[in-house]
Amino acid sequence: MTNPRIEINLKKIAHNTKTLVELYGSKGIAVVGVTKAVCGYPEIASVLVENGITTLGDSRLSNISRMQKAGVKARFLLLRSPMLSQAEEVINTADCSLNSEISVLKSLSKFALQLGVIHCVILMVELGDLREGLMPDNLHKTIAQILELKGLELVGLGTNLACMGGIIPDESKMNQLSSIATTIEEKFGIVLKIISGGNSANYRWFMHNAGIGRVNSLRLGESLLLGRETLHRKPIPGLFTDAFTLITEVIEAQIKPSLPFGDTGQNAFGNKPLFEDKGFMRRALVGIGQQDVMTSDLKPLSNVEILSASSDHVALNARATKLKVGQEVRFGINYSALLSLMTSPYVSKSIIE
Ligand SMILES: *Cc1c(COP(=O)(O)O)cnc(C)c1O
Numbered sequence: 137m138t139n140p141r142i143e144i145n146l147k148k149i150a151h152n153t154k155t156l157v158e159l160y161g162s163k164g165i166a167v168v169g170v171t172k173a174v175c176g177y178p179e180i181a182s183v184l185v186e187n188g189i190t191t192l193g194d195s196r197l198s199n200i201s202r203m204q205k206a207g208v209k210a211r212f213l214l215l216r217s218p219m220l221s222q223a224e225e226v227i228n229t230a231d232c233s234l235n236s237e238i239s240v241l242k243s244l245s246k247f248a249l250q251l252g253v254i255h256c257v258i259l260m261v262e263l264g265d266l267r268e269g270l271m272p273d274n275l276h277k278t279i280a281q282i283l284e285l286k287g288l289e290l291v292g293l294g295t296n297l298a299c300m301g302g303i304i305p306d307e308s309k310m311n312q313l314s315s316i317a318t319t320i321e322e323k324f325g326i327v328l329k330i331i332s333g334g335n336s337a338n339y340r341w342f343m344h345n346a347g348i349g350r351v352n353s354l355r356l357g358e359s360l361l362l363g364r365e366t367l368h369r370k371p372i373p374g375l376f377t378d379a380f381t382l383i384t385e386v387i388e389a390q391i392k393p394s395l396p397f398g399d400t401g402q403n404a405f406g407n408k409p410l411f412e413d414k415g416f417m418r419r420a421l422v423g424i425g426q427q428d429v430m431t432s433d434l435k436p437l438s439n440v441e442i443l444s445a446s447s448d449h450v451a452l453n454a455r456a457t458k459l460k461v462g463q464e465v466r467f468g469i470n471y472s473a474l475l476s477l478m479t480s481p482y483v484s485k486s487i488i489e
Contacts, residue, residue, distance in 0.1 A: 137484070137486060138484040139383060139384060139385040139423060139464070139484075140382065140383060140384045140385065140422075140423060140424040140428065140482070140483050140484070141382075141383050141483060141484040141485065141486045142380055142381070142382055142383075142469075142477050142478065142483055142484075142485055142486065143380070143381045143382075143383055143486050143488055144177075144179070144180065144379065144380055144485060144486065144487050144488065145376070145378075145379045145380070145381075145488050146179065146180070146183050146487060146488070146489055147489065148376035148378070148379035149180060149183050149184070149360065149361060149376075149379045150183050150186070150187050151375070151376060152359070152360050152361070152363050152375045152376055152379065153167075153169070153183065153184050153187035153188065153189060153360050154187045154188060155374055155375060156356060156359060156360060156372075156375070157187060157188035157189060158188075159342075160342065160354060161188075163342070163348050164348075164352055165333075165342070165348065165351060165352055165353060165354055166190075166191070166352060166353050166354075167188075167189055167353075167354060167356050167360075168189070168191045168192070168193045168213060168332070168353060168354065168355040168356065169181070169184035169185075169189040169191070169192045169193065169210075169356065169357075169360060170192075170193045170194065170215065170335070170355050170356055170357030170360070171184070171192055171193070171194045171199060171203065171357070172193075172194045172195045172196065172199060172215065172357060172475075173357050173358070173361060173471060173474050173475050173478065174361065174474070174478045175196075175199050175202070175478050175479055176194050176196075176198075176199030176200060176202045176203045177478065177485065178202065178203055178206030178207075178208055179487055180361075181203045181206075181208045181210070182206075182208055184210075184360065185208060185209060185210050189210070190210060190211060191210060191211040191212070191213055191232075192208070192210045192211070192212055192213070193212075193213040193214075193215045193355050194212070194213075194214070194215060195214070195215040195216035196216070197214065197222065197225055197226065197229050197230065200212045200214065200229050200230055201229055204229070211231045211232065212229070212230045212231050212232070213230065213231065213232045213233065213234070213258075213355075214226055214229075214230040214232070214233040214234065215234055215355065216234075216268075217233075217234060217235055217236055217237065217240065217260070217268050218233055218235065218240050218244065219240075220237075220239060220240050220243055223240060223243035223244050223246070223247050224247045226244060226247075226255075227244060227247040227248050227251055227253060227255055228247075228251070230255075231255070231256060232255065232256040232257070232258065232291065233255070233256075233257060233258070234258050234260050234268065234294055234332075235257050235258070235259055235260065236259065236260045236262075236268050236269050236270050238278050238281050238282070241257065241281075241282055241285060241288060242285060244257070244287070244288060245285035245286060245287045245288050246287075247287075248286075248287025248288060249286055249287040253287070254287060254288070254289050255287060255288055255289070256288075256289045256291045257282065257288050257289065257290050257291065258291060258292045258293065258294045258330060258332055259275070259278070259279065259282070259290060259292075259293055259294070260293075260294050260295065260296065261275065261293055261294070261295045261313060261316060262295075263295045263297060263303070263309050263312060263313065264297065264301060264303040264309070265296060265297040265298065265299055265300055265301040265302070265303040266300055266301045267296055267299050267300045267301075268296060269294075269295060269296065272312075272316055275316065275320065276320070276323065279320060279324060280324070283324065283326070290326065290328070291328070291329050291330050292317075292328045292329055292330030292331055292332060292353075293313065293316065293317050293320070293328055293330075293331055293332070294330075294331075294332035294333075294353075294355075295309070295313050295332070295333065295334060296334060296335065297309060297334055297335075297337060298334070298335065298337030298366060298367060299335070299337075304337070304340075304367060305333065305334045305337055305338045305341050306341055307341060307345050310333055310338075310341055310345075310348070310349055310351055311349055313331060313333060313349070313350070313351065314331065314349030314350035314351065315349075317331050317350050318350065328350075330352065330353050331349075331350040331351050331352055331353065332351075332353040332354070332355060333348075333351035333353065333354055334354060334355070335354065335355050335356060335357065335358075335366065336356050336357060336358040336359035336360075336364070336365055336366040337365065337366045337367050338354050339359060339365035339366075339367075339372060340365060340367055342354075358471050359372055359375070361379060361380070361474065362377055362379065362380070362470070362471060362474065363375030363376050363377040363379070364377060364471075366471075369470075377468075378468060380469055380474055380477075381437070381466055381467070381468065381469070382424070382429070382434060382466065382467040382468075382469055382473070382477060382483075383464050383465075383466050383467075383486075384422035384423060384424045384450070384464065384465050384466075384467070385422060385423050385462065385463070385464055385465075386420045386421070386422055386459050386460065386461050386462060386463045386464075386465060387421050387422065387423045387449075387461065388419075388420065388421040388461065389418070389419070389420045389421075389454065389459045389460055389461055389463075390418075390419060391416055391417070391418055391419070392416065392417070392419045393415070393416055393417075394411060394412065394413055394414040394415060394416070394417050394443075394453075395411050395412075395413045396411060403446070404446045404447060405426075405446075409444060414453075417453055417454075417455075418453070418454040418455065418456075418457070418458070418459070419443070419451060419452065419453065419454065420440070420451075420452045420454045420459040420465070421449050421450070421451055421452070422449070422450050422452060422465050423448070423449070424448075424449075424450055424483075425445055425446055425447045425448035425449050425450060426445055426446065426447050427447045427448060427480070427482070428476065428477060428480040428482055428483050429469075429473050429476045429477050429480070429483075430472060430473065430476065431445035431450050433469065433470050433472050433473035433476075434450075434467040434468070434469060434473060435467060435468040435469070435470075436452070436465070436466075436467055436468075437466040437467060437468055438457060438465065438466065439455050439456065439457055440452045440453060440454050440455060440457055440459070440465060441453040441455065452465065
């Protein structure tokens with residue numbers, strides 16, 4: 137087996153998927169499975185589909201293509217608002233996209249007409265997090281324009297909170313989205329089939345409110361993959377938080393001082409690090425570094441402590457553990473570590489069934 141590697145437990149992801157599809161489904165909310173954190177890794181995408189998810193969302197067209205080429209059977213939703221320069225590829229690749237710019241929509245319409253397809257559009261509403269979305273006051277004008285565009289079907293409204301501004305998707309935000317949807321339907325005489333209320337941060341809102349208004353879709357990544365809600369990063373009861381494990385290999389294990397010796401300047405990253413003198417200690421180096429992952433996002437699963445890291449090395453205090461060269465050291469990971477480890481070509485991916 138090639139190290140470092142990320143071990144992917146498909147059974148745990150399957151369990152998380154089934155559980156969340158059932159939970160949200162109990163109130164009529166469909167789950168869109170978000171695959172961007174795993175770069176559209178096809179075996180993982182397939183597990184989502186086999187466990188009740190029919191639409192997969194990803195922010196990158198290359199990830200969507202990767203899943204399609206691997207034969208993953210689903211509808212594909214492009215999550216990141218399309219670049220104007222990507223419009224043709226969006227029509228060629230995705231069934232549906234989240235949008236907020238009329239110039240992009242016009243271009244999507246042009247290519248949809250050329251290709252003879254209907255592309256479905258979810259229009260994003262800005263509710264305060266200040267990422268993508270039209271301010272509510274500007275919605276009506278844009279919708280009037282979209283309804284004139286051929287090749288596009290406006291299927292619904294969406295919002296995204298808790299990502300950039302940390303704004304909580306609470307009852308008031310969700311009610312606002314619902315009432316905007318109803319007003320638009322009445323004004324334009326249309327039906328908005330999909331009201332896409334948010335992401336893994338919507339868990340608390342869902343659990344604590346009897347009414348969910350018009351929201352009938354959520355786009356979930358982290359809670360499916362890592363079993364956590366994302367407002368406080370608390371584990372969701374009954375889900376696995378350890379479907380992914382990082383495995384590294386010891387490349388040096390020696391007893392050395394805990395304090396660097398000699399005159400000190402900057403380290404590799406331009407900092408002047410501080411060290412605590414704990415006398416001589418069992419130190420181990422493992423073969424992974426900042427080029428693969430922010431090592432502060434790693435949590436040792438054995439009794440060792442991360443001391444410092446450079447581009448390609450992590451130094452561990454092995455404490456009482458007698459680590460040997462060639463031995464493996466395992467780490468639990470969070471969402472940012474998952475993102476970068478799955479993206480790093482230097483980290484091999486290993487599926488356990
Ligand atoms: C990434 C993303 C999601 C998924 O977020 P999680 O916190 O992983 O559930 C949902 N919607 C959009 C638009 C996204 O970009």
